Amino acid sequence: MSFFDRFRKKKKDAPVAKEAKKSAASAPVASGVVCKTKTPESIEANYMHAADLGELLPGAPPNGKIKLAIYWAAACGGCDVSLLDTNERILTIGDMADIVMWPIAVDGKEKDIAEMEDGSITVAIISGAIRNSENEHMAKLLRQKSQIMVSYGSCACFGGSPALANLVAGGSKELLDYAYQKVPSTSSFQADYHPDAPVMPQTSYAAPEGELTLPVIYDRVKTLDQTVDVDYFVPGCPPLQETISHMLKAFVDFVYHGVPLPPKGTQIGVTTSSLCDQCPRTKEYRRITEIKEPFQVDVDPDLCLLDQGILCLGPATVGGCNARCTIAGQPCRGCYGPTKAVQEHGASALTAIASLFPVLEDDGIIGEDKIMDIMSTIKDPLGYFYAFTMAKSLIKVAVNEKGGQ
Amino acid sequence: MTEFEPKIVAFCCNWCSYAGADGAGVARLQMPTNFRIIRTMCSARVDPEFVLRAFSKGADGVIVLGCHPADCHYIGGNYRARRRIALLKLVLDQYGFDPKRMRLEWVSASEAEKFQKTMTEFVDTIKELGPTPLKEVKH
Ligand code: SF4
Ligand code: SF4
Ligand code: SF4
Ligand code: FES
Numbered sequence: 001m002s003f004f005d006r007f008r009k010k011k012k013d014a015p016v017a018k019e020a021k022k023s024a025a026s027a028p029v030a031s032g033v034v035c036k037t038k039t040p041e042s043i044e045a046n047y048m049h050a051a052d053l054g055e056l057l058p059g060a061p062p063n064g065k066i067k068l069a070i071y072w073a074a075a076c077g078g079c080d081v082s083l084l085d086t087n088e089r090i091l092t093i094g095d096m097a098d099i100v101m102w103p104i105a106v107d108g109k110e111k112d113i114a115e116m117e118d119g120s121i122t123v124a125i126i127s128g129a130i131r132n133s134e135n136e137h138m139a140k141l142l143r144q145k146s147q148i149m150v151s152y153g154s155c156a157c158f159g160g161s162p163a164l165a166n167l168v169a170g171g172s173k174e175l176l177d178y179a180y181q182k183v184p185s186t187s188s189f190q191a192d193y194h195p196d197a198p199v200m201p202q203t204s205y206a207a208p209e210g211e212l213t214l215p216v217i218y219d220r221v222k223t224l225d226q227t228v229d230v231d232y233f234v235p236g237c238p239p240l241q242e243t244i245s246h247m248l249k250a251f252v253d254f255v256y257h258g259v260p261l262p263p264k265g266t267q268i269g270v271t272t273s274s275l276c277d278q279c280p281r282t283k284e285y286r287r288i289t290e291i292k293e294p295f296q297v298d299v300d301p302d303l304c305l306l307d308q309g310i311l312c313l314g315p316a317t318v319g320g321c322n323a324r325c326t327i328a329g330q331p332c333r334g335c336y337g338p339t340k341a342v343q344e345h346g347a348s349a350l351t352a353i354a355s356l357f358p359v360l361e362d363d364g365i366i367g368e369d370k371i372m373d374i375m376s377t378i379k380d381p382l383g384y385f386y387a388f389t390m391a392k393s394l395i396k397v398a399v400n401e402k403g404g405q
Numbered sequence: 406m407t408e409f410e411p412k413i414v415a416f417c418c419n420w421c422s423y424a425g426a427d428g429a430g431v432a433r434l435q436m437p438t439n440f441r442i443i444r445t446m447c448s449a450r451v452d453p454e455f456v457l458r459a460f461s462k463g464a465d466g467v468i469v470l471g472c473h474p475a476d477c478h479y480i481g482g483n484y485r486a487r488r489r490i491a492l493l494k495l496v497l498d499q500y501g502f503d504p505k506r507m508r509l510e511w512v513s514a515s516e517a518e519k520f521q522k523t524m525t526e527f528v529d530t531i532k533e534l535g536p537t538p539l540k541e542v543k544h
Contacts, residue, residue, distance in 0.1 A: 167499070167500070169501055342454065343454065344453075344454045344457060346496070347452065347453040347454040347457055347493075348454070350453055350489065350492050350493065350496065351452060351453055351454075351489055353492075354485070354488040354489040354491075354492045355485050355488065355489065357488050359481055359484045363474055363475075363484050364474045364475035365474070366474075368487060368491065368509060371487050371488060371491045372491045372494070372495075374488070374491075375488060375491040375492045375495060376495065378492065378495070380499070381492055381495050381496050381499065382495075382496045382499035382500065383499075385496070393457070394454070394457040394458050394460075394461040395457055395460060395461050395500055395539065397542050398500055398501045399500060399501040399502060399538035399539055399541075399542055400501050400538065401501055401502055401503045401534075401538040
């Protein structure tokens with residue numbers, strides 16, 4: 001039995017004590033609730049039920065339809081698909097709103113938006129990070145034309161996977177050189193067809209018919225709220241249907257019933273604690289002696305993944321997704337972002353995971369190099385712990401120092 | 406040109422290293438003045454986020470000092486700390502920092518001289534490395 005085992009019992013008791021306290025405080029949770037549209041039950045149960053939107057929206061709103069714009073910046077499209085996944089409700093949204101722009105589904109163009117009056121769009125929902133001049137231009141344009149701006153999905157909220165490119169120290173030049181000259185397909189293309197000088201994408205090209213332009217790719221990927229003022233954040237890669245329903249409910253309640261919107265800055269659809277509180281897996285608080293990938297083991301369906309040596313970021317990730325990955329036997333990669341209490345998702349995950357490595361019998365006499373060997377069994381910690389939140393981390397870019405990697 | 410004077414943040418645990426630093430002061434041991442000490446109750450209180458914040462705000466080096474292994478006032482705090490710091494070092498290395506900018510050292514309450522030696526060495530190391538590379542990049 002290791003030294004820390006004696007704390008285990010205490011830890012196990014803690015949730016019970018917390019629950020008792022919660023039920024004693026019967027009043028609806030007023031402060032510290034990140035999402036007003038969340039019912040007190042859902043906090044207690046720590047499970048995000050879909051917000052009740054009624055069977056169908058009740059026709060046109062009393063004060064006429066609102067205008068809705070949906071846009072993708074540096075996004076994979078998954079966020080748009082998640083909005084389409086609202087199934088038949090997507091049709092009834094047409095009763096509530098005129099969709100003035102949605103590249104994946106409707107025809108509104110940039111110039112149509114530019115011609116609109118400032119503030120004439122009620123809600124703009126933007127997914128994706130800001131990685132080039134077009135993303136930035138559209139974010140600024142939509143901000144100018146809209147009353148409410150929603151940062152939708154992990155890329156918009158935290159930078160997401162696109163922001164991992166911030167770790168390329170050479171910035172956009174290195175990225176473009178790599179993509180257009182170094183990967184096997186492009187390198188052979190360049191060698192075969194442009195042996196003298198590689199052909200590279202230009203931001204402007206004088207064609208006989210006139211000038212053609214492409215957006216300028218930036219050195220650093222930013223979040224939406226590092227670019228424009230944002231009113232609401234909806235995390236997730238992509239946001240879960242339950243999460244989306246809470247966003248829709250806030251708008252439906254406002255448009256049809258005049259219920260005030262949640263306070264500015266609200267993160268919609270997240271709980272007040274970490275994902276582990278939502279996760280149904282049994283926690284045995286075992287120590288990590290060997291790191292495993294899910295494919296390397298027969299994943300026990302009931303036991304906490306960390307207990308099985310699989311690096312799960314649940315302890316550092318805010319609850320909200322109802323543990324959709326861990327239920328499916330995959331570790332949480334942290335797409336809903338950090339809990340309210342911390343700024344750095346990566347550091348928080350790193351701390352949680354490092355603390356799970358057992359104290360050794362000879363810990364009192366071994367040196368730091370031995371500890372380094374043990375911790376080095378975690379491959380690519382920067383990429384793993386910051387997979388979704390690089391653009392929001394304290395150090396947002398790679399540096400290039402002799403001695404470092 | 407004036408010599409580069411690094412800014413260094415030193416986290417000292419209350420029970421050993423801070424007392425060691427105090428001892429060094431009382432004994433009037435000569436040391437460079439490039440570091441600012443932040444006292445924490447234990448080396449385990451040093452959240453990796455603190456270290457990253459120090460670097461993000463322009464620290465040229467960060468050193469964490471705690472009780473020797475097996476001597477932590479809270480029995481096992483430094484065992485946790487050394488694992489976190491090791492992992493944090495790997496992260497800093499991946500960012501492209503020279504790993505020497507971050508150091509972990511054990512200094513007991515009676516080791517005023519070790520404190521002096523460690524800090525002098527660390528300041529020298531950072532002077533050699535030069536200003537934080539974060540200064541050059543917009544971050
Ligand atoms: S958050 Fe995920 S689903 Fe949405 S755009 Fe980014 S990568 Fe795609
Ligand atoms: S599997 Fe992950 S989310 Fe679930 S309890 Fe374990 S660490 Fe937490
Ligand atoms: S379990 Fe983690 S990675 Fe999976 S959806 Fe939830 S927050 Fe995202
Ligand atoms: S009290 Fe000194 S390291 Fe824990």
